Amino acid sequence: MITKIIAETEIQKAKKYVDYVDKIVIVTHISPDGDAIGSSLALYHFLLEMDKQVNVIIPNEFPEFLRWMKGSNDIIIHEKNPQIAEETIAAAELIFCLDFNVVKRIEKLGPFVTQSKAKKVMLDHHLSPDNFCNVTMSYPQISSTSEMIFRFICRMGFFEEINKACAECIYTGMMTDTGAFTYNSNNSEIYYIIGELLKKGIDKDKIYALVYNTSSIDRLRFQGYIMYEKMKTFPEYKTALITISQKELDKFNFKKGDTEGFVNIPLSSNEIIFSALIKEDKGFVKISLRSKGNFPCNQFATEHFNGGGHLNAAGGEYFGSFNDAIKHFENILPEYNTFLLKN
Numbered sequence: 001m002i003t004k005i006i007a008e009t010e011i012q013k014a015k016k017y018v019d020y021v022d023k024i025v026i027v028t029h030i031s032p033d034g035d036a037i038g039s040s041l042a043l044y045h046f047l048l049e050m051d052k053q054v055n056v057i058i059p060n061e062f063p064e065f066l067r068w069m070k071g072s073n074d075i076i077i078h079e080k081n082p083q084i085a086e087e088t089i090a091a092a093e094l095i096f097c098l099d100f101n102v103v104k105r106i107e108k109l110g111p112f113v114t115q116s117k118a119k120k121v122m123l124d125h126h127l128s129p130d131n132f133c134n135v136t137m138s139y140p141q142i143s144s145t146s147e148m149i150f151r152f153i154c155r156m157g158f159f160e161e162i163n164k165a166c167a168e169c170i171y172t173g174m175m176t177d178t179g180a181f182t183y184n185s186n187n188s189e190i191y192y193i194i195g196e197l198l199k200k201g202i203d204k205d206k207i208y209a210l211v212y213n214t215s216s217i218d219r220l221r222f223q224g225y226i227m228y229e230k231m232k233t234f235p236e237y238k239t240a241l242i243t244i245s246q247k248e249l250d251k252f253n254f255k256k257g258d259t260e261g262f263v264n265i266p267l268s269s270n271e272i273i274f275s276a277l278i279k280e281d282k283g284f285v286k287i288s289l290r291s292k293g294n295f296p297c298n299q300f301a302t303e304h305f306n307g308g309g310h311l312n313a314a315g316g317e318y319f320g321s322f323n324d325a326i327k328h329f330e331n332i333l334p335e336y337n338t339f340l341l342k343n
Contacts, residue, residue: 002189004155006137006148011155014121014135018156021093023053025118029100030059030107031286033260034211036099037062038173039123039145041071043096045166046153057085059107063257068210069172070165078109085109092118099145101129101138123148126308127298140310143184146173150193159196167200172207179264180208183290183312212261222252226262233266237333239274240266243326246280263288274336278318278325285318285325295339304332 018024026043028036040056047054056071060079066072078085089095089112101124103110113120120133125145129138142148150170153162162170171194178185198204215223230248232241242262252258263277267290274295277288287305289297290313297314301307307316318325 002151002154002192005139005142006151006155008155010135010137011152014137014152015156017094017119017121017135018047018050018052021052021119023091023093024055024096025089025092025094026054026056026096026098027089027106027109027113028056028058028098029105032058032060032062032099034063034066034176035144035146035173037066037069037072037075038169038171038176039098039149040075041069042146042149042166042169042173043098043123044071044074045163045169046149046158046161049161049163049166050158055088057088057109059109061256063260064255065211065214065257065260066172069169071169082108086112089113089116089118092116094118095120097122097124097133098149099124101126103130103132123152126310128308143187143190144174144177146170146177147190147193149173150197162200164201167197167202168207171197171202171204172211175204175207176211177313179290179313180212183292184310216253216255216258218253219255219258222254222258223262223265225252226259227265231266233272234330234333235271237274237337238272239276239333240269240272241326241329242266242275242277243322244277244279245322249280263290267292276329278322278329280322283319285320285322287316287318287325287329289314289316295336300336304328 024047026040028040044054044056055076057076076085095113095118097120103114114132121135122133123145124138125140125142127140129136226242230242263275266272266275273292275290279286289301291297296311298309301309301314301316305316305318309315
């Protein structure tokens, strides 16, 4: 059994919404990752089992290594099909907001979601949620939003309605948001949930291979180049910084998701406890942060890079030049020396 972390009043209120509507939309954050897509498609499959009309809508493209999940071809991408996405949101009677807790995280979808007359339910695990939903289920102590989806479905009394496709998506989200269960995953209930998902027929070894062992030759060469040429270390701060320009992305035929996991690699050294990846993007600079021990990636991201996340895994954005973002990171690093020396 697992503990009842989510408040019963929140469960019942959200269940009532599900019971009394037909048209449901699920939205998740910009540049969706494994947990965003996993939780969204898991809820999608469950709601289909409940005979609901359901659509998943995301702001922009998601990585190729997640496209094996059943239902991924049905996702509406706002960047590619804005009219369909906006009309679908306008017609919705209920909107689930998954894996984000502030409207800015869905960017151009934000106004359409907030202006919708549909009831809104948030399921998320990040700190400090905004108050824009009728039901807010936000529990940072839970490892992933996908784990929350499992708990939500079971607490409503519908474990039997979790089919294999739903279970695969839940597992994928849990696995990717914990670095294949290498961080933020010491709660024994995570492994109880995995046991229940295995009973649904998932092949966890195959899922791992589909997510992590599908690199193109270009990506493998890119990874080697990045680690040798673009990783700078700061021994006095036990920190590594990887920087990737748009020119370098183009050189290696970058595809969405190709840099996934790069930021984790420096942490395999016993000399590094804080790792950052700064990547040039269209109109802004993206930063990914990972750490070991008690170094607060989320605090670093929130205070300096318009972001947030978890203790050992966070991310953010910098609205300025690529070089300025790098300088900004290097200039503020000494402020965190106390945290770094403790580890």
